[in-house]
Amino acid sequence: MNGLLQIPALSVLLLLPLVGALGCLAWDRRAAIFTILLEVGIALTLPSEGGAVSSWIRYEDWQWIERFGARFSLGLDGFSLLMVWLTLVLMAVAIGISWFRYQQAGFYSLLLISCSGVLGVFLAQDLLLFYLCWEIMLLPLVLCIALWGGTKRIQAAFKLLLFTLAGSLLMLLAFLILFLLHGRQTGDYSFALQAVMSTAVPPDLAGWLFACLGLAFLVKVPVVPLHGWLPDAYEEAPTAVTLLLSGVLAKAGVFGLVRLALPLFPATWPDYTSLMAVLGLVSIVYGGWMAYVQTDLKRLVAYASVAHLGFIVLGLAAGNAMAMQGSLLQLFNHGITTAALFVLVAFVERRTGSRKLGDLGGLWARAPHLGGLILFFSLAALGLPGLNIFTGEILILLGAFASRPWWAVVGMVGVLLAACYMLRLVQEVVWGEPRCSETIADLHRGEVALLAPMAGLVLWFGLYPLPFLHLVHNPVENMLVHLVMKGGLP
Amino acid sequence: MIVPLGHVLLFAGLLFVAGLAAVLLRRNLIMILIGVEIMLNAVGLVLVGASAYWRHPSGQLFALLLMAVAAAEISIALALVVYLKRSRGTIDVNRFDGMKG
């Protein structure tokens, strides 16, 4: 153990953004950059290998609200590490892309608060802490939309707030019932995840509680019937918020499913797999279909994001190691690719003043680097092998086919639809006779610097995803073992 | 034994209900306040009866506190009556519907 490991890195990771948020307000928005760099530094120094016994890489446990049996406990394993990296990368991008657009320190302060919430969600090992972070994650972004969004920002913010709040209140209800149930059974009133996991929940109740949690998480993802908030919120939000919503908050939804809903109610899981798979497939097909007919770039990417998230849900439903690893990896991949597409849309809008497909065209002739990157990330999004989305998709499809062939067959239709809408985007934006003015500039250095690491990640995850598959291997194995033991899987 | 506790309670209940009926029926603000006073006194009686029953001073002490609170309440209430009379020209409660939704 060297000295560095003895500092409570996770707690620091979690609380530093809050300090940064204060710093933004008290000093200058540059504090946001320092904070995020520091965070990235900390995250990169976290070791990626756990001990032999458990899959925890780190575990930190502090006293918190003793009365309620709530502790400030944070745990990090391969999966959460991946998510932490994703969060910090996207947070850095979000700050970067907003830098010249929004001058107010409050904006960055809110982003940082949200960052803290997201990290908390990915690390919390205590239900109350999880719930707290879950709300902290969302509210600043709602505020950002309401304050800095487009013309219909208030409605969009409200829609988002109401949808997700309805979900999260159900989640709180489920947590409280679990808490009481566990307390009655053992006499130990505790919110600790490990403790609560051992509660014997009557099957009927477990079904309801699972439904509550599932609803809360799937609204956040969202899968198709629950996605009503998404198009407006994505369209109206500032790009930084859009990419956080799609790149990080959606992941938090899936993360919650994997980390809470499944382990807490393993025996209920088999009753819901078909429903989950159907929801995933509906998302894939419906999202792909709707993406094809959108005329607003941001909405197009938003629906594409829905379609891709459908794959992730499908992978979870497939319930075998391959598909699950694919799903978890895909969380990262989707985060990077979708965020990059949103960033590119913002760049296009910044230059041409429009996001309407009809107004654009021939970008390649004016800004080849921008056009090339749009092409590149579109190819990633449509699942070209060798780029990151393919990695996840093929694992999910292989796994899904292994358990239920029809799921994978319908999923494959989604792959075709992806090609349809992504190529439509490229066709209408990049190719054709240029419609924008002669004077628009190609990407400048800062913008390239923002996108180049993302492109690098796209290639890395597409060509050599092995280290990351190993990272999620243990968590998936542990969860599957847990599920099998508790009757969640044959 | 003087009386069973139940009789004290019943009597207090009678007083209370009588006060309540006045509060509900009368329209003159002053009469309503009188009704409230009676209800308060009914409660005081219960406290005193209980104190005697358990042979414990607390009941009486609470009755005293009650009296003090009642005094405070009634002084404010009467001030309000005066104020209302002055500003609205009436103390008929049926004329006060400022809280109508």
Next chain:
Amino acid sequence: MATLLFYILAAIVLMAVLLCLTRNNPVHAVLYLVHALFGLALLYFLLGAPMLAAWQVILYAGAIMVLFLFVIMLIDPDLFEKKASRGRFRWLPVGFLSGALLACGGVLIMMDPLAAGGIVRYRLSPRAFGRALFDEYGLAVEILSLILLFAAVGAFHLGRRHKGKEDAS
């Protein structure tokens, strides 16, 4: 003897209360109320609370009732309620409610085994009263005194004539 006294006093109090509440003239009502309060004071004495009985006379029958009279005098016009405007059976629901409440409460009281227990003679001397009050509820007394202060200030404030406001309303 004491038992009989209790019932007699109770009857007097009840009668006074009913008469008080049915008067149209508030002055009459207050006078009947004074009677009822005196009766209550005697009941207190009977139930072993001489100190409280004294307070009842001084505070209620004395101070508060005088306050009432002052106020009534202060606002003399239309002291008399007009005849019931909303039909003759306006009292019906309230009557039903009162009866029902009484019935429920009465049954509940009678069903309670406690209620069958009798009150035996008991006396809390003023000294004991004071001791108990200040030993155990000293803080409460302080708080109450504050409340009374606030009430006094409030009443003063409400009673003041606001020149502008009054004209406006």
Next chain:
Amino acid sequence: MMGELLFLIPMLPLCGALIIMFAGGRMSRKLLAAVASFSVIASALTILWLWPLAAPQTRVSLFDWFEAGALRVPVEILFSPLSAAMALMVTGVSALIHLYAASYLHNDPDVRRFFALFNLFVFAMLIIVLADNLLLLFLGWEGVGFCSYALIGYWYRNPGFAAAGRKAFLVTRAADVLFVIALLWLFRLTGSLSIATINQQATSLPAGTLTIVALLLLAGACGKSAQLPFSSWLPDAMAGPTPVSALIHAATMVTAGVYLLCRLFPLISLSPTALAVIGLVGTATAFYGASCALVQRDIKRLLAYSTISQVGYMFLAVGAGTVTGAMFHLITHAFFKALLFMVAGAVIHLAAGEQDLFRLGQLQKRAPLLFWLLLAGALALAGMPLTAGFFSKDAILVACFALNSPWWTGLGVVGLITAFLTALYALRLVYLLAADRDVTIGHGPLPRGMIWPLLPLGLLALVGGQLNLPEPWGGGTVLQRWLQTPSGRGGTHAIEWGLAIVTLLLFVAAWLGARYRFRTLPMPPGGGVAAFFTDGWKIDALVRNAVSKPYEATGRLLDGFPERWYTAVLPDWLGRLCQSAGRYFRTFTSGYVTHYLSGMAWGTFLLLAILLIGLLR
């Protein structure tokens, strides 16, 4: 370890692509072309250098691409006789076309993009050829698809060209969906994606499943190889620069489907039904392509339909069980079709972009060397005896007739008819280009770089038959002995000679017919029937009306409707409900203190009553 060096084969073109992509900004046009060509030539030379490793075969794995659950996908290449031969053909033809392209695009402003994509294409194609794992193969498969997409739309300012690229990508992608399903299924059945393992375990698979999987694979192959019903993208793909058409849409990528079926032949051959369907698809497509080629006015579209038709022959070969025949035709076709495309490119170049056959002519006079090269390619395509095309096509037909079953004989007969049509349209092309009319072909000097790469191809088109000269002709069947792949049932000498004579007669008949019909200035084809054939049997219109338009129209109709319903209409309705309920409940607050108080009293009464009822129980 020599084996590791095998990775140089695909890596060299990749390096070329990366260099051009990232460092090409400051390179001169010549340097770009040099880097691109050199990387491909180096790759070809590497193949020759490492040739000994191919016999019997070498398998090298670089690193694991995926590892999850039961899945392990190593980046592994297999250097076998089959893949080596294919790789050599690909790199050889690519090298020539690269050199040609350097001259062809000598004044195009965007040549850097062209060469980067061209090199990337060669890389992806070599991955297809060398991969020993279906997933890795799929990487190349989609890679060539992307390069094809980007190169068809190379002149992106024309939205029609870009749309043609998109169409190519989407149509092949639709087929790829079926291919991937086959891949998923194979993994479920065998637990592996390695081609070798799959071929080994194929015998233990149930027959019905096997047939379905084989048909799914066929669908994938059809997409890439532009066979029916996925053929319609190839003619449109001619929007790309001619070197692209020559390399991607004639010589290499479109034959990837055939190559895939050859690699998986041990699996496919277990299902007679699948073989029969492959043969049927191949024959039908061959006939379809030839019938359409016959009436085309655009020189490149003619060659595109011809390619469709010729690849159909290769499918027929696979169906008839002769992998060698398929590979033989694949290679010879690569020679003569690449040649024809490059000649066409040169003609277009001379004619300043004119592609209409009825506005071209006098090639013989204006560019005699080009004309002779055209003739060599056309004769090989037409299957004139002793040219490369004659032997390779004959081998396929022989295999058909040798099977001795009505089905295959029938397909063989259709194949013969198609051969006649092929000869007809090939000679039509020659006659039309040589026609004596007012023309736009200029005398302009053709860059030397556009001529000399054609010479070796012209030679190969004529004498490439030596590669696998059948025994009756005294040949050594070199290719067969090298590949060691199934070659179908050997034909008797009677069949061989009989077929040769029939072919000869057909060729002569076609020649006479073409001479009669096209020698004097013919009129362009017109009328409804001709239009039907010119538009490729109207398959495009059918797909557009049956699939694309309804998809888009219903999508637009549906757009946002469900969301609106439950994020706007439903909440609105709920809100109105709440409002009216509120309006009703509002009347409860009369503002009269007594009402509130009586409410309280009633509440008290209720509480007491509940308490009472509870006690009375």
